[in-house]
Amino acid sequence: MTDLALEPASRGAPQTSSRGAISIRNVVKTYGSGASQVTAVDDCSFEVAAGEICMVVGPSGCGKTSLLNAIAGFHDITSGEILIDGETICGPDRPMAAPGPDRVVVFQNGALFPWKTNLENVAFGPTMQGTMTEAAAKARARSLLAEVGLDDVAERFPGEISSGMRRRVEIARAVINEPRVLLLDEPYRALDALTKQVMHEALLELYYRNKVTIFFITHDLEEAVFLGHKLVISTARPCRPKTIIEVDIPHPRDRSVITSPRFRELMEAAHEAVRQEAVAAFQAGDKEG
Amino acid sequence: MTEIDAKALGADGAVRTASAFPPTPTTVARRPFRASPKLPLSLVGFAAFLLAWHLAVEVWRLPRFAKLPGLVEVFVEWTSTDPMYGVSLFTAEYYQHILVSLKRIVAAFSAATLLGVPLGLLLGWSQRFREYVFPVFETLRPVPILAWVPISIILFSGAETSVVFLTFIAAFFVTTLNTMTGVQSIDPSVVRAARCLGASPRQIFRHIVAPGALPHIFTGLQVSMGVSWFSLVAAEMVSGEFGLGYLINTAYAKIQYPTIAIGMITLGAVGYASSALVRLVGARLMAWRLREIGVGR
Numbered sequence: 001m002t003d004l005a006l007e008p009a010s011r012g013a014p015q016t017s018s019r020g021a022i023s024i025r026n027v028v029k030t031y032g033s034g035a036s037q038v039t040a041v042d043d044c045s046f047e048v049a050a051g052e053i054c055m056v057v058g059p060s061g062c063g064k065t066s067l068l069n070a071i072a073g074f075h076d077i078t079s080g081e082i083l084i085d086g087e088t089i090c091g092p093d094r095p096m097a098a099p100g101p102d103r104v105v106v107f108q109n110g111a112l113f114p115w116k117t118n119l120e121n122v123a124f125g126p127t128m129q130g131t132m133t134e135a136a137a138k139a140r141a142r143s144l145l146a147e148v149g150l151d152d153v154a155e156r157f158p159g160e161i162s163s164g165m166r167r168r169v170e171i172a173r174a175v176i177n178e179p180r181v182l183l184l185d186e187p188y189r190a191l192d193a194l195t196k197q198v199m200h201e202a203l204l205e206l207y208y209r210n211k212v213t214i215f216f217i218t219h220d221l222e223e224a225v226f227l228g229h230k231l232v233i234s235t236a237r238p239c240r241p242k243t244i245i246e247v248d249i250p251h252p253r254d255r256s257v258i259t260s261p262r263f264r265e266l267m268e269a270a271h272e273a274v275r276q277e278a279v280a281a282f283q284a285g286d287k288e289g
Numbered sequence: 290m291t292e293i294d295a296k297a298l299g300a301d302g303a304v305r306t307a308s309a310f311p312p313t314p315t316t317v318a319r320r321p322f323r324a325s326p327k328l329p330l331s332l333v334g335f336a337a338f339l340l341a342w343h344l345a346v347e348v349w350r351l352p353r354f355a356k357l358p359g360l361v362e363v364f365v366e367w368t369s370t371d372p373m374y375g376v377s378l379f380t381a382e383y384y385q386h387i388l389v390s391l392k393r394i395v396a397a398f399s400a401a402t403l404l405g406v407p408l409g410l411l412l413g414w415s416q417r418f419r420e421y422v423f424p425v426f427e428t429l430r431p432v433p434i435l436a437w438v439p440i441s442i443i444l445f446s447g448a449e450t451s452v453v454f455l456t457f458i459a460a461f462f463v464t465t466l467n468t469m470t471g472v473q474s475i476d477p478s479v480v481r482a483a484r485c486l487g488a489s490p491r492q493i494f495r496h497i498v499a500p501g502a503l504p505h506i507f508t509g510l511q512v513s514m515g516v517s518w519f520s521l522v523a524a525e526m527v528s529g530e531f532g533l534g535y536l537i538n539t540a541y542a543k544i545q546y547p548t549i550a551i552g553m554i555t556l557g558a559v560g561y562a563s564s565a566l567v568r569l570v571g572a573r574l575m576a577w578r579l580r581e582i583g584v585g586r
Contacts, residue, residue: 072481072485074481098484099481099484099485100484100485100487101485101486101487103485104485104486105481105482105485107478107481107482109476109478110478111476111478111479111481111482112479112482113479113482113483113496113497113500113501114577114578114581115500115501115503115575115577116496116577124483124486124488124496125486125487128483128486128487128488128489128492128496129486129487156580157577157580157581159577159578159580159581160580160581173486174485174486177486177487
């Protein structure tokens, strides 16, 4: 435990964070049975240190989301175990933990409540759990929205603001719960490149202020190298870590690191690893077809 | 899970709205939820209709049209202080017919809403409950309202109760089905998000399922209001001593043709007003939708 917590410190991660270490051990997830059985995750093992931003990178449909859903508690796993801070989330003794505010998901297509204002959306978690009074939750929500530059749309409904703004609201809605782990499932997939860059900086800003472990699924390599302490490059279906790349560019980072030689080198390395998998996925597809 | 259901729903006027967020909120079609026709244009439309009526019946006296009550004839009868056939704007009887029909609508529509919305929410929310109840529901739903007449007369002693019952039946199925569709139309990610944020099943029902289904519920209530009037008049024609349907039917039997037209026009006006009222309440409850499409604030 101690080792895991200290390790990221050498890479510039916050030392204060001591919660949110994820252990994924020999996880297998299959769907269906008999001839139609599909293995989404196969003998997958890796560690995410507390307070670390871990980017899980792989071709679309490779089973990354199955892993995220298991951590979130949306479904069980076939075998293996997942632990957070040593506590079993899924495993042989405990097939699946219920979803809860310690592991909040930000969804691929967005899942704000359109009938609640942005402020009510952000205040939803603590209000429902009863950990804050509604007034206190709203005050906290307001300051979080201010942190991501959205205090002026607090009273608006999600449908009235841009998709980039909605993403920021949704991340604030997750962060207000002070989760151990933030689970992001390709949250910026639908955004254009410029908006994405703004989102990345806003996410880092929020991360530096509110220490949390981030488990981030993506297939955008630049996004992965820019944000992550670590890249877990997954094999094409089934999902299993093929290469783990430690990103040794110190945090806090800003846009300027993108032009640095080290950034380019890491991008190259990631590219090479991903390319092999993309080719493998393509050829496997050819054979099946 | 819902593909088969969805097909069945399509036939019943259960409208599936688009996903929670329109792609570009400010530029979606100008069809606000509460849209009422623009006044000057609608006046032109009414004028054209009335003119066609007048020409066909009273000026050109087209074959088959000659026996119909003419516009002028109807207007004179309707506004007469001493109407030839006993029913005009200045007779108490006229308002009694309207009042009796309205009372029946209020009773039937309220009962259909109070029973149909909770039942629909439950059908949409609980798969187990749906498996028990939905097949029975779907077997009863296609039975036309007139086929219920004998049963309702046997079941209820007075004509009054059976008229209300027939009106209720029609509205009930529409409201229930649309409410169920509303629950099923909720994005599963939204429910998952609520679970992640620590909401209990009861809180999810109150904060996610009920408001999420509201747009479909109100679409259903509007259809249900229309269907209520439709079945009320059918029921009043079969039995009853008052009401607009009864008025039209007896006027026909007594060859008082202008009174038929008066009854029909009144039905149209009252029906329009009641639908508008449902729309108004819906708009009040769903401010978020109006603002989303850029017409509220």
